[in-house]
Amino acid sequence: MPAIDVLALDLDGTLLGPDERVSDANIAAVQRARDAGITVLVCTGRGMRESVRALTAIDQRDPIIVAGGSIIADPVSGKTLHRFTMEEQIVHEATELFHEAHSASLIMKDRAEIDYDYLVAHSEHGHPMHPITDWWIEDNKLTVRSVEHLHEDEHPELTVRLGMCAEGSRSGPVAQKVSERFGDKVWVYDFPCVMPGNHTGEIVHILELFAANTNKWTAIRWYLEQHGIDPMRVAAIGDQVNDVPMMEHAGVGIAMGNAIDAVKSHARYVTESNHNDGVARAIDRLLAGEFSCSR
Numbered sequence: 001m002p003a004i005d006v007l008a009l010d011l012d013g014t015l016l017g018p019d020e021r022v023s024d025a026n027i028a029a030v031q032r033a034r035d036a037g038i039t040v041l042v043c044t045g046r047g048m049r050e051s052v053r054a055l056t057a058i059d060q061r062d063p064i065i066v067a068g069g070s071i072i073a074d075p076v077s078g079k080t081l082h083r084f085t086m087e088e089q090i091v092h093e094a095t096e097l098f099h100e101a102h103s104a105s106l107i108m109k110d111r112a113e114i115d116y117d118y119l120v121a122h123s124e125h126g127h128p129m130h131p132i133t134d135w136w137i138e139d140n141k142l143t144v145r146s147v148e149h150l151h152e153d154e155h156p157e158l159t160v161r162l163g164m165c166a167e168g169s170r171s172g173p174v175a176q177k178v179s180e181r182f183g184d185k186v187w188v189y190d191f192p193c194v195m196p197g198n199h200t201g202e203i204v205h206i207l208e209l210f211a212a213n214t215n216k217w218t219a220i221r222w223y224l225e226q227h228g229i230d231p232m233r234v235a236a237i238g239d240q241v242n243d244v245p246m247m248e249h250a251g252v253g254i255a256m257g258n259a260i261d262a263v264k265s266h267a268r269y270v271t272e273s274n275h276n277d278g279v280a281r282a283i284d285r286l287l288a289g290e291f292s293c294s295r
Contacts, residue, residue: 006224007041010216010236010238015274016274033287047071047111055075063081068161068214068242086210090182093182099125103170104129109159121147121150132195132199139196163206165204171207192204208242215245217245217246236253238254247263257270268291
């Protein structure tokens with residue numbers, strides 16, 4: 001019997017290779033984990049529709065945690081099982097900060113409830129979306145509703161994430177202002193976004209805001225409470241700053257070889273990189289008992 005009941009698995013930089021595909025080795029290893037009785041929870045910063053190709057590749061049936069932990073959903077029916085929404089006033093004030101930086105505000109909605117993925121607020125000055133955002137929306141076939149101001153938002157109760165996309169030199173100062181303005185009222189990430197292979201120049205970041213204490217582990221904990229599972233019987237694999245809470249709280253935290261230092265410093269183990277099927281190698285070591293919780 002494996003030492004874990006749940007495997008929490010990030011997508012970008014983890015299950016997905018540099019080509020944004022799931023390798024045959026990783027697909028086979030995920031199935032070996034399921035065959036051993038382990039529930040596999042995909043935990044990603046992507047929304048549901050942005051994750052479809054990866055979910056299809058591994059034939060995902062167990063619940064998924066998307067939008068950075070703000071939504072837990074059933075991938076088969078597409079229904080939301082639980083969501084953590086943002087305060088309307090915070091969304092308005094943060095959007096003003098984004099507009100001051102000449103960036104459009106990207107407001108992610110719970111797509112299970114309405115017919116679009118993002119509400120994009122441009123302001124009366126028409127601040128555009130970053131070209132990387134345009135590429136991402138087209139590549140993932142997302143639906144966007146554009147407005148000038150948030151008083152045009154007909155569904156503020158469905159906002160699960162707020163963001164802006166910009167070069168790191170622009171997003172960093174805004175992240176600082178957000179932290180100064182809201183403190184612990186929001187959960188904030190500012191990190192490199194997925195970019196097309198032909199991108200050149202400065203690295204583009206995604207600055208994301210969530211409701212207070214909303215992250216991947218918050219969503220995992222909700223699932224564990226629903227099923228009476230001990231957090232020590234969870235293994236988590238990830239690579240980026242939004243995976244740190246999983247590394248801190250899961251019984252077995254496993255950093256990818258390509259993970260940032262903050263993830264590695266909080267993980268118990270390090271596997272190979274996503275260039276080299278690190279997920280498959282980690283799963284096999286979990287099943288063999290080589291990666292285990294000794295706390």
